[in-house]
Amino acid sequence: MDDRDRGPAGAGQRRSTTKPTSAAHGSRATEPDLAANWLIEPGTLFLNHGSFGACPREVLVTQQALRERLEAQPVRFLSRDLEGLLDAARGELGRFVGGDREGLAFVPNATAGVNTVLRSLRFAPGDELLTTDHEYNASVNALRFAAQRDGARVVVAHIPFPIGSPGEALGAILACVTPRTRLVLVSHVTSPTALVLPIGELVAELRRRGVETLVDGAHAPGMLPLELDALGAAYYTGNAHKWLCAPKGAAFLYVRADRRSAIRPLAISHGANATRADRPRFRLEFDWTGTFDPTAYLSIPAAIRFVGSLLPGGWPEVMEANSQLARAGRDAICHTLGVVPPAPDEMLGSMAAVLLPGDPSPSTALSPLDDDPLQWALREHFGIEVPVLPWPQAWAASEQVPRRLLRISAHLYNSMEQYDALAAALAELLRG
Numbered sequence: 418m419d420d421r422d423r424g425p426a427g428a429g430q431r432r433s434t435t436k437p438t439s440a441a442h443g444s445r446a447t448e449p450d451l452a453a454n455w456l457i458e459p460g461t462l463f464l465n466h467g468s469f470g471a472c473p474r475e476v477l478v479t480q481q482a483l484r485e486r487l488e489a490q491p492v493r494f495l496s497r498d499l500e501g502l503l504d505a506a507r508g509e510l511g512r513f514v515g516g517d518r519e520g521l522a523f524v525p526n527a528t529a530g531v532n533t534v535l536r537s538l539r540f541a542p543g544d545e546l547l548t549t550d551h552e553y554n555a556s557v558n559a560l561r562f563a564a565q566r567d568g569a570r571v572v573v574a575h576i577p578f579p580i581g582s583p584g585e586a587l588g589a590i591l592a593c594v595t596p597r598t599r600l601v602l603v604s605h606v607t608s609p610t611a612l613v614l615p616i617g618e619l620v621a622e623l624r625r626r627g628v629e630t631l632v633d634g635a636h637a638p639g640m641l642p643l644e645l646d647a648l649g650a651a652y653y654t655g656n657a658h659k660w661l662c663a664p665k666g667a668a669f670l671y672v673r674a675d676r677r678s679a680i681r682p683l684a685i686s687h688g689a690n691a692t693r694a695d696r697p698r699f700r701l702e703f704d705w706t707g708t709f710d711p712t713a714y715l716s717i718p719a720a721i722r723f724v725g726s727l728l729p730g731g732w733p734e735v736m737e738a739n740s741q742l743a744r745a746g747r748d749a750i751c752h753t754l755g756v757v758p759p760a761p762d763e764m765l766g767s768m769a770a771v772l773l774p775g776d777p778s779p780s781t782a783l784s785p786l787d788d789d790p791l792q793w794a795l796r797e798h799f800g801i802e803v804p805v806l807p808w809p810q811a812w813a814a815s816e817q818v819p820r821r822l823l824r825i826s827a828h829l830y831n832s833m834e835q836y837d838a839l840a841a842a843l844a845e846l847l848r849g
Contacts, residue, residue: 530654746836
């Protein structure tokens, strides 16, 4: 990891208003003033950062100041100041994710990033678009749309779960590559099963076979150190509103230099026929798609600096502390329920999934907007917000016995005591 993974200057300096925590053995307890940096509802054990994130107070203050500046003189802000502000924000983001800022475009979320690439590319009848049965439902819908539009075919690789090693995932995907494979859509961190896939090895092997990769990195920024230029994926999209803790509506799309001319924003606007020669077409099109509130994008640097300041070791310590806490929380739940962890520690970041014992009835949840009965009971009776999801996913045809899995998240406002409380609540509800 190099300095780019630490974020901008100052990101590794702890703020005087917070106290350091210990991540040793995953037993970190949340300091009251550390958790107070977020607006989490009192009385709620919020163990679902992975769905929509949670933005700290100070970052929201930054965003509000930008909104007030915008509204004080909208024409000056949007017509004269915005390009420079976006350039600066993109520069800080680029240093954090290890990517050329000229290849970065702001998008409202990773789903929009996936759609932007798939709407821009064209395929021939018989082409194969490969994904996995761990992919996010919305992203698969976008892939199916592109395939149906062009007469291509979606191929789904089965990654086992439980899983024993990253090599199992790598082998499962590569086994489905054929001479007709044109694009692979794959998550860096899978949404339902919380697996960190061996994305570097996968991208490299696919490029050797002449296949490009669209990485759905929705969860990766702020969870894992990134070096997008070195990774070499043609397309990578990631959310800033999740583990980076930026405001909602902040995400990015990274496009490798040799692929930028083919990628157009979802909304075609003034940049399409702009005659300016001082900025690349990619920049002119993505930086202005119509009137919008850019303050979520512009608040990303504040999120990088602030969250990185909360522990003495900056972002490397934040990532490691969250990862250790997620593993410890998963182990406590597995021990209480008498189940085996379904994935090795090396495949976990700041989330972890557990297959629930007993009842084979599947959850009916398709997305974070749905509610499983167990999820409802945990929230209503124990004040615990955590997702319960079907496995295999409802969209993926499978002969596996339907199960339910529970996915926990870990960020600096969480504590081991919260996962212990979840384990006890699960034991009580599942016995019932």
